[in-house]
Amino acid sequence: MTSTTESSNANTRERLMDAAGELFAASGFRDVTVRQICQKAQANIAAVNYHFRDKESLYREVVLSAYRTARERYPLNVGVTDADPPEKRLRAFVRGILGRIFDESNPPWGRLLAREMVDPTHALDGVVEEGMRPQYALLSSIVKQAAGTGLTEAQLARLCEAIVGQVLVYHTCRVVMQKVTPGGAPGREQIDELSDHIVAFSMGAIRAVTAPPGGKR
Amino acid sequence: MTSTTESSNANTRERLMDAAGELFAASGFRDVTVRQICQKAQANIAAVNYHFRDKESLYREVVLSAYRTARERYPLNVGVTDADPPEKRLRAFVRGILGRIFDESNPPWGRLLAREMVDPTHALDGVVEEGMRPQYALLSSIVKQAAGTGLTEAQLARLCEAIVGQVLVYHTCRVVMQKVTPGGAPGREQIDELSDHIVAFSMGAIRAVTAPPGGKR
DNA sequence: CTCCGTGTGAAACAATCGCTTCAAGCGAGT
DNA sequence: ACTCGCTTGAAGCGATTGTTTCACACGGAG
Known part of the structure; x- marks a missing residue:
C-alpha cells in the first residue's frame, strides 16, 4: 500500500x-x-x-536526501571506537555499507547510487565530497591499522578497493547472481554472514600480502 | 575521427x-x-x-555482439591449461575480465554490461546463459582447486563473489575512484599490476579462510 | 469585508520521440 | 531494354515529453 x-x-x-x-x-x-x-x-x-524548479532539481534533492538518510540509518562505526582492533572496526564498516545497499525501503539509496555510477550527474558531486571522501578515509585508516606501516599509497589504495569491491558486488551483480549463483543472490537477512566472510577473507589477505616471508613465494 | x-x-x-x-x-x-x-x-x-525491426531489436543485437567480441578478444584461459596450478589459472581469469572492462574500444562492452546490471533487459538473458554461467563455472572450478575440498556450496559462492567483486570494482566505481582515490582510478595500463594484486590478495585470503587452525581465532 | 501571498487545478504549449509511408535509386538477371 | 527485389531518401504521423500559463481556492492580516 x-x-x-x-x-x-x-x-x-x-x-x-x-x-x-x-x-x-x-x-x-x-x-x-x-x-x-x-x-x-x-x-x-x-x-x-x-x-x-524543474525535474532535474527534484532529482538532485532526492539523491542528496537519500544519501543522508542512508548515512544516518547505517553508520559505519556502530559499537566501535578508533581504539578497537582493525578487525572489529572493519566489520562495523562492512556491515554499514551492506546495510545501506540492501535496504530497499524508501528511498532506495543503493539503486540511486548505482545509477549515478553509470550515468554520473552533478547530483553525485555533492555526495562524493560530503560522504564518499571521508568514508574512504575511514576505510583507509582501518586498513592502515591492519596492515601496519610500510605500505605505499598505491598498495593501500588497492587494499581498500578490494574491500569495497567485495561489498558492492552484492549490489551491482545481484541480477546476474540471481541467475548464476547456486542458491541465488544473498539478501539483507545474510548481512551478518556476509560481513563475517568479507572480514575474514580480507584480514587473511592483508596478513598474507603484507607478510610475504611467511609461507611460499 | x-x-x-x-x-x-x-x-x-x-x-x-x-x-x-x-x-x-x-x-x-x-x-x-x-x-x-x-x-x-x-x-x-x-x-x-x-x-x-526497431530500436530495441538493434539494442539487443548490439549487446550480444559486444559481448561476443569481448569474449573473443579477451579469453579467460590464455596460456593456461586445466592442469596448471590455481594461482596461474586465476591470474589468467582475472587478466581476462580486467581486459574486457578496461577496453574502451568499440563496442565498449563494460559500459553496456554495467547498464544492463542496473536496468536489465532481455538482452542480458542470452548473455548470462551463453557467457556468464560457464564463466562462473570456470571461476568456481579454479577456486575449488585452490581451496581444496570441504567447502560448502555457499562458501564456494562467497569466495567467487569476492574475486568478482575485486575485479568489477574497477569498472563500477571508476567515477568515484577518479575523485577519491589518491592517484586516481587505475587504467588499462595497470592490468598486470592489478591482476597480480588481486591474485595475491585472493590466494592469501583463500588459504587463510580454508585453513583456520593456523594462526589465531 | 477586503486584500494578498501561497498553493493548487486544468489546459495547453512547443519540442522531440519512435516509427511509418511512399517514392525513387540501384544493380543483377533475363 | 526491361523488370524485379533490395535498399535508401525525405517527409510526416501520432504519441509523449517537460514546462508554462492562468484562473481559482484558501486563509490570515489590515
Missing part, C-alpha cells in the same frame, strides 16, 4: 520527494515522467515546477 | 551497429535517439527500422 501512493496528509513537497525517490530508483531519471511522480504523490503536474 | 562518424564504406547494417554500440554505451538505451544513431552511421532514419 505504501508502495502505490504516498500518504496524502504530508505536505506536497515531501510527497513528491518520496514518490520521486522510489520511481527514480526503480527506473532512472530519464524513464520517469513528472506525470508519474505527480500521480503517485497525488499532486498536480505543476507541483514539481512549483516546489522544485 | 573514428569516434565521430563510422567509416562509410562498410554496409549500412554494420555501420548502424557500430554507431549504436558507441552511443548506447555512452548514454544508455533511452537517452540515445535513432536519429543520433543514423546520423553517426551516415544512414537514413528508416534504416534502423529496415535492417532491424
Whole structure:
C-alpha cells in the first residue's frame, strides 16, 4: 500500500520527494515522467515546477536526501571506537555499507547510487565530497591499522578497493547472481554472514600480502 | 575521427551497429535517439527500422555482439591449461575480465554490461546463459582447486563473489575512484599490476579462510 | 469585508520521440 | 531494354515529453 501512493496528509513537497525517490530508483531519471511522480504523490503536474524548479532539481534533492538518510540509518562505526582492533572496526564498516545497499525501503539509496555510477550527474558531486571522501578515509585508516606501516599509497589504495569491491558486488551483480549463483543472490537477512566472510577473507589477505616471508613465494 | 562518424564504406547494417554500440554505451538505451544513431552511421532514419525491426531489436543485437567480441578478444584461459596450478589459472581469469572492462574500444562492452546490471533487459538473458554461467563455472572450478575440498556450496559462492567483486570494482566505481582515490582510478595500463594484486590478495585470503587452525581465532 | 501571498487545478504549449509511408535509386538477371 | 527485389531518401504521423500559463481556492492580516 505504501508502495502505490504516498500518504496524502504530508505536505506536497515531501510527497513528491518520496514518490520521486522510489520511481527514480526503480527506473532512472530519464524513464520517469513528472506525470508519474505527480500521480503517485497525488499532486498536480505543476507541483514539481512549483516546489522544485524543474525535474532535474527534484532529482538532485532526492539523491542528496537519500544519501543522508542512508548515512544516518547505517553508520559505519556502530559499537566501535578508533581504539578497537582493525578487525572489529572493519566489520562495523562492512556491515554499514551492506546495510545501506540492501535496504530497499524508501528511498532506495543503493539503486540511486548505482545509477549515478553509470550515468554520473552533478547530483553525485555533492555526495562524493560530503560522504564518499571521508568514508574512504575511514576505510583507509582501518586498513592502515591492519596492515601496519610500510605500505605505499598505491598498495593501500588497492587494499581498500578490494574491500569495497567485495561489498558492492552484492549490489551491482545481484541480477546476474540471481541467475548464476547456486542458491541465488544473498539478501539483507545474510548481512551478518556476509560481513563475517568479507572480514575474514580480507584480514587473511592483508596478513598474507603484507607478510610475504611467511609461507611460499 | 573514428569516434565521430563510422567509416562509410562498410554496409549500412554494420555501420548502424557500430554507431549504436558507441552511443548506447555512452548514454544508455533511452537517452540515445535513432536519429543520433543514423546520423553517426551516415544512414537514413528508416534504416534502423529496415535492417532491424526497431530500436530495441538493434539494442539487443548490439549487446550480444559486444559481448561476443569481448569474449573473443579477451579469453579467460590464455596460456593456461586445466592442469596448471590455481594461482596461474586465476591470474589468467582475472587478466581476462580486467581486459574486457578496461577496453574502451568499440563496442565498449563494460559500459553496456554495467547498464544492463542496473536496468536489465532481455538482452542480458542470452548473455548470462551463453557467457556468464560457464564463466562462473570456470571461476568456481579454479577456486575449488585452490581451496581444496570441504567447502560448502555457499562458501564456494562467497569466495567467487569476492574475486568478482575485486575485479568489477574497477569498472563500477571508476567515477568515484577518479575523485577519491589518491592517484586516481587505475587504467588499462595497470592490468598486470592489478591482476597480480588481486591474485595475491585472493590466494592469501583463500588459504587463510580454508585453513583456520593456523594462526589465531 | 477586503486584500494578498501561497498553493493548487486544468489546459495547453512547443519540442522531440519512435516509427511509418511512399517514392525513387540501384544493380543483377533475363 | 526491361523488370524485379533490395535498399535508401525525405517527409510526416501520432504519441509523449517537460514546462508554462492562468484562473481559482484558501486563509490570515489590515
